[in-house]
Amino acid sequence: xxxxxxxxxxALAVPFFRSGLTKWDGFLSLSxxxxxxxxxxFRLHLFGxxxxxxxxxxxxxxxxxxxxxxxxLLVAGLFxxxxxxxxxxxxAIIQLTIPHGxxxxxxxxxxxxxxxxxxxxxxxxxxxLIARSSASEGGNGFAVRTRDKTKT
Numbered sequence: 001x002x003x004x005x006x007x008x009x010x011a012l013a014v015p016f017f018r019s020g021l022t023k024w025d026g027f028l029s030l031s032x033x034x035x036x037x038x039x040x041x042f043r044l045h046l047f048g049x050x051x052x053x054x055x056x057x058x059x060x061x062x063x064x065x066x067x068x069x070x071x072x073l074l075v076a077g078l079f080x081x082x083x084x085x086x087x088x089x090x091x092a093i094i095q096l097t098i099p100h101g102x103x104x105x106x107x108x109x110x111x112x113x114x115x116x117x118x119x120x121x122x123x124x125x126x127x128x129l130i131a132r133s134s135a136s137e138g139g140n141g142f143a144v145r146t147r148d149k150t151k152t
Contacts, residue, residue, distance in 0.1 A: 005122035009080065012112040013071035015105075016087055020067025023060075035060050044096045066090055074116070077125020084116035 043050035
Protein backbone atom coordinates (compact mmCIF):
# COMPACT_ATOMS: atom_id res chain seq x y z
CA UNK A 1 0.00 0.00 0.00
CA UNK A 2 2.81 2.43 0.83
CA UNK A 3 4.42 1.97 -2.58
CA UNK A 4 1.06 2.58 -4.27
CA UNK A 5 0.58 5.78 -2.23
CA UNK A 6 4.07 6.96 -3.22
CA UNK A 7 3.28 6.39 -6.90
CA UNK A 8 -0.07 8.16 -6.43
CA UNK A 9 1.66 11.14 -4.80
CA UNK A 10 4.09 11.38 -7.71
CA ALA A 11 1.33 10.95 -10.33
CA LEU A 12 -0.65 13.83 -8.85
CA ALA A 13 2.38 16.05 -8.30
CA VAL A 14 3.94 15.82 -11.77
CA PRO A 15 1.31 17.68 -13.86
CA PHE A 16 0.98 20.46 -11.30
CA PHE A 17 4.75 20.89 -10.90
CA ARG A 18 5.36 20.89 -14.65
CA SER A 19 2.61 23.49 -15.08
CA GLY A 20 4.06 25.53 -12.23
CA LEU A 21 7.47 25.68 -13.89
CA THR A 22 5.94 27.42 -16.92
CA LYS A 23 4.63 30.28 -14.80
CA TRP A 24 7.98 31.73 -13.76
CA ASP A 25 10.54 33.87 -15.61
CA GLY A 26 13.09 33.54 -12.83
CA PHE A 27 13.31 33.52 -9.07
CA LEU A 28 10.21 35.27 -7.69
CA SER A 29 9.40 36.69 -11.13
CA LEU A 30 6.10 35.61 -12.67
CA SER A 31 5.94 35.40 -16.43
CA UNK A 32 4.05 38.18 -18.21
CA UNK A 33 1.95 35.56 -20.00
CA UNK A 34 0.78 34.00 -16.74
CA UNK A 35 -0.22 37.39 -15.35
CA UNK A 36 -1.96 38.26 -18.63
CA UNK A 37 -4.05 35.08 -18.49
CA UNK A 38 -5.37 35.85 -15.02
CA UNK A 39 -5.91 39.55 -15.80
CA UNK A 40 -7.52 39.21 -19.24
CA UNK A 41 -8.35 35.67 -20.36
CA PHE A 42 -9.30 33.38 -17.49
CA ARG A 43 -12.91 33.41 -16.37
CA LEU A 44 -14.74 31.56 -13.63
CA HIS A 45 -17.74 29.78 -15.10
CA LEU A 46 -20.45 29.98 -12.44
CA PHE A 47 -24.20 29.60 -12.78
CA GLY A 48 -24.12 29.88 -16.57
CA UNK A 49 -22.04 33.06 -16.63
CA UNK A 50 -18.33 33.81 -16.96
CA UNK A 51 -16.80 36.12 -14.36
CA UNK A 52 -13.36 37.68 -14.14
CA UNK A 53 -11.09 36.40 -11.40
CA UNK A 54 -11.19 38.61 -8.31
CA UNK A 55 -7.75 39.99 -7.47
CA UNK A 56 -6.13 38.49 -10.59
CA UNK A 57 -2.54 39.24 -9.60
CA UNK A 58 -2.99 37.63 -6.19
CA UNK A 59 -4.66 34.62 -7.81
CA UNK A 60 -1.79 34.33 -10.32
CA UNK A 61 0.80 34.40 -7.54
CA UNK A 62 -1.16 31.92 -5.43
CA UNK A 63 -1.54 29.50 -8.34
CA UNK A 64 2.13 29.76 -9.33
CA UNK A 65 3.40 29.23 -5.78
CA UNK A 66 0.90 26.44 -5.11
CA UNK A 67 1.87 24.57 -8.27
CA UNK A 68 5.50 24.47 -7.13
CA UNK A 69 5.28 24.09 -3.34
CA UNK A 70 2.36 21.65 -3.00
CA UNK A 71 3.76 19.03 -5.43
CA UNK A 72 7.16 19.14 -3.70
CA LEU A 73 5.50 18.59 -0.32
CA LEU A 74 3.37 15.83 -1.81
CA VAL A 75 6.29 13.90 -3.32
CA ALA A 76 8.21 14.21 -0.06
CA GLY A 77 5.17 13.04 1.84
CA LEU A 78 5.28 16.10 4.10
CA PHE A 79 1.88 17.42 5.13
CA UNK A 80 0.47 14.96 2.61
CA UNK A 81 -3.21 15.42 3.45
CA UNK A 82 -2.89 19.22 3.49
CA UNK A 83 -0.97 19.22 0.19
CA UNK A 84 -3.56 16.96 -1.43
CA UNK A 85 -6.33 19.25 -0.16
CA UNK A 86 -4.54 22.25 -1.69
CA UNK A 87 -4.28 20.48 -5.04
CA UNK A 88 -7.94 19.45 -4.81
CA UNK A 89 -8.93 23.10 -4.30
CA UNK A 90 -6.72 24.09 -7.24
CA UNK A 91 -8.35 21.36 -9.34
CA ALA A 92 -11.80 22.72 -8.47
CA ILE A 93 -10.77 26.24 -9.51
CA ILE A 94 -9.22 24.91 -12.72
CA GLN A 95 -12.49 23.05 -13.39
CA LEU A 96 -14.42 26.30 -12.97
CA THR A 97 -11.99 28.04 -15.33
CA ILE A 98 -11.72 25.31 -17.97
CA PRO A 99 -14.96 23.31 -17.65
CA HIS A 100 -14.36 21.02 -20.63
CA GLY A 101 -11.31 19.35 -19.00
CA UNK A 102 -13.21 17.45 -16.34
CA UNK A 103 -13.14 13.93 -17.82
CA UNK A 104 -9.51 13.79 -18.99
CA UNK A 105 -7.78 15.75 -16.26
CA UNK A 106 -9.81 17.20 -13.43
CA UNK A 107 -11.72 14.07 -12.40
CA UNK A 108 -8.58 11.87 -12.13
CA UNK A 109 -6.73 14.62 -10.25
CA UNK A 110 -9.63 15.01 -7.83
CA UNK A 111 -9.82 11.25 -7.30
CA UNK A 112 -6.07 11.06 -6.57
CA UNK A 113 -6.23 14.00 -4.17
CA UNK A 114 -9.23 12.54 -2.34
CA UNK A 115 -7.47 9.20 -1.92
CA UNK A 116 -4.36 10.87 -0.53
CA UNK A 117 -6.47 12.98 1.82
CA UNK A 118 -8.08 9.77 3.05
CA UNK A 119 -5.04 7.48 3.27
CA UNK A 120 -2.20 9.93 3.87
CA UNK A 121 1.25 9.40 2.43
CA UNK A 122 1.89 5.87 3.66
CA UNK A 123 5.06 4.58 5.29
CA UNK A 124 7.32 5.95 2.53
CA UNK A 125 6.76 9.57 3.54
CA UNK A 126 8.30 12.23 5.76
CA UNK A 127 4.99 12.33 7.65
CA UNK A 128 5.55 8.69 8.66
CA LEU A 129 9.14 9.39 9.77
CA ILE A 130 7.93 12.24 11.94
CA ALA A 131 5.16 10.08 13.35
CA ARG A 132 7.56 7.24 14.19
CA SER A 133 10.04 9.62 15.74
CA SER A 134 7.36 11.33 17.79
CA ALA A 135 5.88 8.02 18.94
CA SER A 136 9.27 6.57 19.94
CA GLU A 137 10.12 9.67 21.95
CA GLY A 138 6.71 9.73 23.61
CA GLY A 139 6.14 13.23 22.28
CA ASN A 140 2.81 14.87 21.67
CA GLY A 141 3.22 15.13 17.89
CA PHE A 142 0.50 14.42 15.38
CA ALA A 143 1.05 10.66 15.80
CA VAL A 144 0.12 10.27 19.43
CA ARG A 145 -0.63 6.65 20.23
CA THR A 146 -3.80 5.85 22.06
CA ARG A 147 -3.48 3.64 25.09
CA ASP A 148 -5.92 1.05 26.23
CA LYS A 149 -7.39 2.33 29.47
CA THR A 150 -8.98 -0.95 30.51
CA LYS A 151 -7.51 -2.63 33.57
CA THR A 152 -6.38 -6.21 33.34
